[in-house]
Amino acid sequence: MPIVLTINGQKVAAEEGTTILEAARDVGIHIPTLCHHPDLSNVGACRMCVVSVEKQRGLQTACTTPVSEGMVVDTQSEDARATRKFLLEMLLSDHPNDCMTCEVNGDCLLQDLVYDYDVAWPEYNGLRHTYPIDPDPNPFIFIDRNKCVLCSRCIRACQEMQNRDVWSFAYRGFETKLVAGADQFLLDANCESCGQCVAYCPVGALYDKMSLKTGRAPSVSKIRTTCSYCGVGCNFDLNVRDNRIVRVTSAPDAPVNGMALCVKGRYGYDYVHHPDRVTQPLVRAKWLDAKQIRQRVADGTWMVANVAEKRVQPAGNGIDSIVPDTFIQTDWNAALDVVSHKFAEVKKSMGGDAFALLASAKCTNEENYLFNKFTRQVLGTNSIDHCARL
Amino acid sequence: MTNSIRDITQDSQCIFVIGSNTTEQHPVIGTKIRRAKRHRGAKLIVADPRRIDLTSYADLHLRHKPGTDIALLNGLMHVIIREGWQDEAFISERTESFDELREVVEKYTPEVTSQITGVPAKDIEEAARILAECRPGALLYAMGITQHTVGVANVMSCANLQMLLGNMGVPGGGVNPLRGQNNVQGACDMGGLPNVYPGYQRVTDPDKQQKFEAAWGVPVSKQVGLTVTEMLKAAEEGQVHCLYIIGENPMVSDPDLNHVRYSLQQTEFIVVQDLFFTETSQFADVILPAASFSEKYGTFTNTERRVQRVRKAVEPPGEAKPDLWIITELARRMIALGAVTPSQDAPHAGWDYRELTEVMDEINQLNPIYAGITYRRLEEGAQLQWPVPHKDHPGTPILHVGQFSRGLGRFAAVDHVPPAELPDEEYPLMLTTGRVIYHWHGGEMTHRARNLEAMYPEALVEINPKDAKKTNIEDGALMKVASRRGEIIAKAQVTDRVEPGLIFTTFHFAEAAANFLTNPALDPQAKIPEYKVCAVRIESVQAGDGIN
Numbered sequence: 001m002p003i004v005l006t007i008n009g010q011k012v013a014a015e016e017g018t019t020i021l022e023a024a025r026d027v028g029i030h031i032p033t034l035c036h037h038p039d040l041s042n043v044g045a046c047r048m049c050v051v052s053v054e055k056q057r058g059l060q061t062a063c064t065t066p067v068s069e070g071m072v073v074d075t076q077s078e079d080a081r082a083t084r085k086f087l088l089e090m091l092l093s094d095h096p097n098d099c100m101t102c103e104v105n106g107d108c109l110l111q112d113l114v115y116d117y118d119v120a121w122p123e124y125n126g127l128r129h130t131y132p133i134d135p136d137p138n139p140f141i142f143i144d145r146n147k148c149v150l151c152s153r154c155i156r157a158c159q160e161m162q163n164r165d166v167w168s169f170a171y172r173g174f175e176t177k178l179v180a181g182a183d184q185f186l187l188d189a190n191c192e193s194c195g196q197c198v199a200y201c202p203v204g205a206l207y208d209k210m211s212l213k214t215g216r217a218p219s220v221s222k223i224r225t226t227c228s229y230c231g232v233g234c235n236f237d238l239n240v241r242d243n244r245i246v247r248v249t250s251a252p253d254a255p256v257n258g259m260a261l262c263v264k265g266r267y268g269y270d271y272v273h274h275p276d277r278v279t280q281p282l283v284r285a286k287w288l289d290a291k292q293i294r295q296r297v298a299d300g301t302w303m304v305a306n307v308a309e310k311r312v313q314p315a316g317n318g319i320d321s322i323v324p325d326t327f328i329q330t331d332w333n334a335a336l337d338v339v340s341h342k343f344a345e346v347k348k349s350m351g352g353d354a355f356a357l358l359a360s361a362k363c364t365n366e367e368n369y370l371f372n373k374f375t376r377q378v379l380g381t382n383s384i385d386h387c388a389r390l
Numbered sequence: 391m392t393n394s395i396r397d398i399t400q401d402s403q404c405i406f407v408i409g410s411n412t413t414e415q416h417p418v419i420g421t422k423i424r425r426a427k428r429h430r431g432a433k434l435i436v437a438d439p440r441r442i443d444l445t446s447y448a449d450l451h452l453r454h455k456p457g458t459d460i461a462l463l464n465g466l467m468h469v470i471i472r473e474g475w476q477d478e479a480f481i482s483e484r485t486e487s488f489d490e491l492r493e494v495v496e497k498y499t500p501e502v503t504s505q506i507t508g509v510p511a512k513d514i515e516e517a518a519r520i521l522a523e524c525r526p527g528a529l530l531y532a533m534g535i536t537q538h539t540v541g542v543a544n545v546m547s548c549a550n551l552q553m554l555l556g557n558m559g560v561p562g563g564g565v566n567p568l569r570g571q572n573n574v575q576g577a578c579d580m581g582g583l584p585n586v587y588p589g590y591q592r593v594t595d596p597d598k599q600q601k602f603e604a605a606w607g608v609p610v611s612k613q614v615g616l617t618v619t620e621m622l623k624a625a626e627e628g629q630v631h632c633l634y635i636i637g638e639n640p641m642v643s644d645p646d647l648n649h650v651r652y653s654l655q656q657t658e659f660i661v662v663q664d665l666f667f668t669e670t671s672q673f674a675d676v677i678l679p680a681a682s683f684s685e686k687y688g689t690f691t692n693t694e695r696r697v698q699r700v701r702k703a704v705e706p707p708g709e710a711k712p713d714l715w716i717i718t719e720l721a722r723r724m725i726a727l728g729a730v731t732p733s734q735d736a737p738h739a740g741w742d743y744r745e746l747t748e749v750m751d752e753i754n755q756l757n758p759i760y761a762g763i764t765y766r767r768l769e770e771g772a773q774l775q776w777p778v779p780h781k782d783h784p785g786t787p788i789l790h791v792g793q794f795s796r797g798l799g800r801f802a803a804v805d806h807v808p809p810a811e812l813p814d815e816e817y818p819l820m821l822t823t824g825r826v827i828y829h830w831h832g833g834e835m836t837h838r839a840r841n842l843e844a845m846y847p848e849a850l851v852e853i854n855p856k857d858a859k860k861t862n863i864e865d866g867a868l869m870k871v872a873s874r875r876g877e878i879i880a881k882a883q884v885t886d887r888v889e890p891g892l893i894f895t896t897f898h899f900a901e902a903a904a905n906f907l908t909n910p911a912l913d914p915q916a917k918i919p920e921y922k923v924c925a926v927r928i929e930s931v932q933a934g935d936g937i938n
Binding site: 139140160161162163192193194210223224225226227228229230231232233234235238240243244245255256257260261262263264265267268269270271272273274276277278279280281282283284286287307310311312327331332335336337338339340341342343344346347348350352353354355356357358359360361362363364365366367368369370371372373374375376377378379380381382383384385386387388389390 | 395396413415416417418419421422424425428429447536537568569570571572573574575576577578579580581582583584585587588593602606607608609610611613614615616617618621624625629630631632633634635636637638640643644658659661664665666667668671672674675676677678679682683684685686687688689690691692693694696697698699700701702703704705707708709710711712713714716717718719720721723724725727728729730732738739746749750752753757760773827828830831834835836838839840841842844845916917918919921
């Protein structure tokens with residue numbers, strides 16, 4: 001039997017065990033939160049979700065209070081609004097006023113709440129923390145404890161989602177501090193650099209180190225895609241600015257992984273822009289016409305290439321250095337001509353079984369289908385395989 | 391996987407992981423297993439020769455010797471049958487040949503099993519009890535099961551156990567191979583295999599031959615093609631003249647690299663299509679620059695058969711092109727040269743695809759398990775796991791519900807067979823190989839991901855303190871590992887993650903690739919090499935020794 005309660009004058013039905021916050025959100029009534037996240041347990045730490053409940057003393061935290069029959073809730077009572085505003089003033093009193101340069105400007109729950117509640121920068125000058133910025137030498141996770149609002153989302157994400165228990169609070173009162181392990185560096189505290197804590201951080205206290213100063217939420221476009229590493233099939237958003245991937249962010253509605261990603265998926269994207277990428281077709285000189293090479297190299301459309309340290313580079317002494325095995329950086333037309341003529345000739349003289357093709361578990365379904373069609377229809381053999389066994 | 395990640399992590403009462411270092415190879419599934427264990431109270435049993443991350447979360451770690459999986463699984467089944475814990479209803483209604491299984495596992499008493507596997511008899515009894523009491527249970531495996539000369543038999547044993555327990559076709563159950571590469575499932579589904587057309591339609595089946603001849607407008611080869619290991623051999627023997635290698639690096643990932651090198655050198659014409667200049671590219675005649683996953687559109691199919699979108703985010707660098715463009719261009723040119731003349735009447739003879747959706751349409755027509763997977767449905771948010779036999783079908787998150795695809799599930803009883811190469815006087819240690827979380831396969835991508843490389847910059851060889859002491863190898867010092875096929879030099883990591891007599895290394899680093907050592911002995915049916923066991927000897931190396 002559903003429980004019937006009233007929220008802001010509206011009759012609401014909810015299952016037993018539902019919190020006021022969930023019941024309100026189900027009918028589109030917004031209650032502000034900071035420490036709450038639907039994936040994580042509710043701790044009522046930030047008290048931003050306080051609401052008035054008739055016949056109950058004081059204010060209740062909507063995220064931890066279960067609904068009961070006949071309950072009358074006011075989410076916008078004067079008390080609740082004043083309390084939220086006061087809490088935000090308290091948070092600001094120990095928060096750097098640097099939204100202008102902050103990485104999460106435009107993507108920050110605290111900033112949004114301060115805006116919604118029209119909180120002025122506090123006049124009084126109480127104690128402020130001056131923690132060192134980015135004190136942890138790990139290459140992935142940036143920490144600025146001066147911005148930490150002690151919401152414990154990172155702690156819960158690591159405990160409940162990732163199950164590594166890296167983060168916790170140490171010390172008491174104003175000295176309460178987010179620490180890794182026994183106040184250690186992350187990598188000494190069992191951290192596997194999955195970046196879940198960053199993904200759940202509502203403010204700029206934790207951020208992806210590789211993405212510092214590369215573009216903030218309003219200036220990047222996000223493209224939803226599927227990871228290129230393992231077979232789990234995690235979805236995430238590639239954050240792109242000026243034709244470069246600058247960050248990978250979790251997609252909460254990703255069907256397989258939700259917010260979870262691993263160190264490779266979240267932080268292993270920079271190979272895409274690595275200078276080692278081959279950017280032009282390469283053909284060994286022996287398969288090209290010598291006269292054509294000379295002409296094209298002279299007019300600058302082709303280049304004599306040298307491969308050093310796995311990177312294709314211009315050969316120092318150019319055309320004079322060419323031996324049959326020298327790689328010439330050509331164009332698509334020339335390279336595809338060489339391959340198609342050679343393949344056609346071999347097929348004619350020796351038949352399809354003179355070919356073997358390795359398809360790729362890195363390519364798309366559509367591409368693999370076409371490799372299969374190319375092998376079986378065009379070349380006329382079944383000798384196609386890939387690394388499924390390796 | 392017969393089941394889905396979601397139902398395994400939400401509904402399994404017991405998760406049995408064998409031959410999968412899940413937290414390092416499939417990290418997000420590893421995360422979910424840990425969560426199921428800690429927050430839902432599911433039991434976790436891990437069978438692995440090494441002490442891996444998951445073993446510290448497990449209720450029970452069965453630390454069996456490499457290459458003794460069949461014995462271990464038979465031992466578990468022996469106890470289950472002895473105690474009458476098998477699911478009689480499931481066995482009688484859904485399976486056949488149970489008596490054969492009973493007969494074979496009869497002799498695998500806990501004591502006999504313990505002798506073969508090194509697992510204490512009481513742990514075998516305990517594991518069997520947990521498996522029996524905590525149903526449904528899911529079995530997860532990876533290359534630790536398949537990369538053996540008895541790979542197929544290992545997989546059968548896994549299936550035997552799950553059928554015995556009635557753990558098939560139910561949420562939270564199943565036999566679940568964790569597929570390695572992002573789209574290894576899709577590459578198999580799309581006919582990237584020598585014995586099947588797309589959708590696992592056999593190339594030797596005359597009906598299927600006819601189907602594809604009619605679709606593509608050409609006569610097709612009636613012979614099963616060569617597997618990757620056979621291709622290299624055929625190239626060496628002069629039967630294969632042209633190799634076309636797309637996004638693969640056999641010079642790191644194949645077994646017995648010295649031999650691979652020789653085969654590639656013997657091949658007349660090699661085309662390599664890749665993002666980078668790889669170890670294999672050194673042997674190429676033509677190198678075609680390909681686009682990365684972030685530079686093209688398409689779909690990948692994950693380990694649970696879920697088809698998902700891949701979307702272009704950035705332009706490829708320079709003249710690099712999506713593989714789809716390259717292969718299409720090549721096909722058109724070959725047809726123009728008269729290398730093949732597809733009949734114009736055939737519905738899928740041509741290569742004039744204007745849209746990616748036209749390729750998917752063709753797949754829908756020819757691959758029955760993908761018949762209902764369309765871009766429109768995917769864009770609308772449909773979660774489609776094959777088989778999806780038609781466009782209104784919701785997909786199949788769990789296979790074998792109510793009935794196996796072959797009808798009755800057959801118990802294929804198998805006996806323990808030792809690995810092809812075991813330690814002896816000359817090569818007294820056993821080597822097993824695997825991966826680490828920071829690197830991917832041959833490392834073409836991760837060595838170029840700055841911080842992943844910083845986390846794990848060089849090959850390490852795990853060695854037990856006792857063996858290290860015996861051979862005067864110190865933690866962090868260079869050591870030489872030699873097998874009958876080759877040798878590598880790498881840094882020692884002295885750790886009890888491996889037991890005495892066993893060493894472990896990865897194949898991520900070309901300069902110290904484990905595959906110079908590994909045994910190319912194959913499973914006779916699956917043709918998978920025995921990466922997980924070979925015999926080696928080790929010695930300490932003074933800094934500077936033997937390094938070019």
